[in-house]
Amino acid sequence: MEDDKPRRVTLKEFEKKTPGRYMNPCEIESRASLKCLEINEYKKPLCKEYFDAYIQCKKLWMEERKAARFK
Template sequence: MMSRNRRMRDLDSNPCLEETDASTKCMDDNRYEKDLCTPYFVKYKNCRKFWNGIMVTRRREGTVPYMPTAEERKHILESMKSLPY
């Protein structure tokens, strides 16, 4: 079983890895002044909300795995033409 830290760095487990990294970088660059990073936090929150909705739908439909793989997520986003978050 993967450790939590390793799992959160895995693209198949964390659909919002890019947003996570951007938020962390913003905090580092701005000496942890949260107000300066609000747009990054909002984007991360919207990303999590979007993929959680996908996960809930897949669970309800009996689709396994509940979280689409990184490759599946790429196709989902490409089919949408623009980022939903």
């Protein structure tokens, strides 16, 4: 049984995952942005900071994956 608490997925874990298994390396930011939307009655401008954090996480994750491919 998998823990419901969000955590960081490492690049090593991501690369070794089985095909078809979904892993979100930015799950913490994703859940925070969804929780913000829920609390604020889906008024997106009130959650901009959370969306920005999610976008930044995704950018960093993609940069890390690209760098790992060229090592």
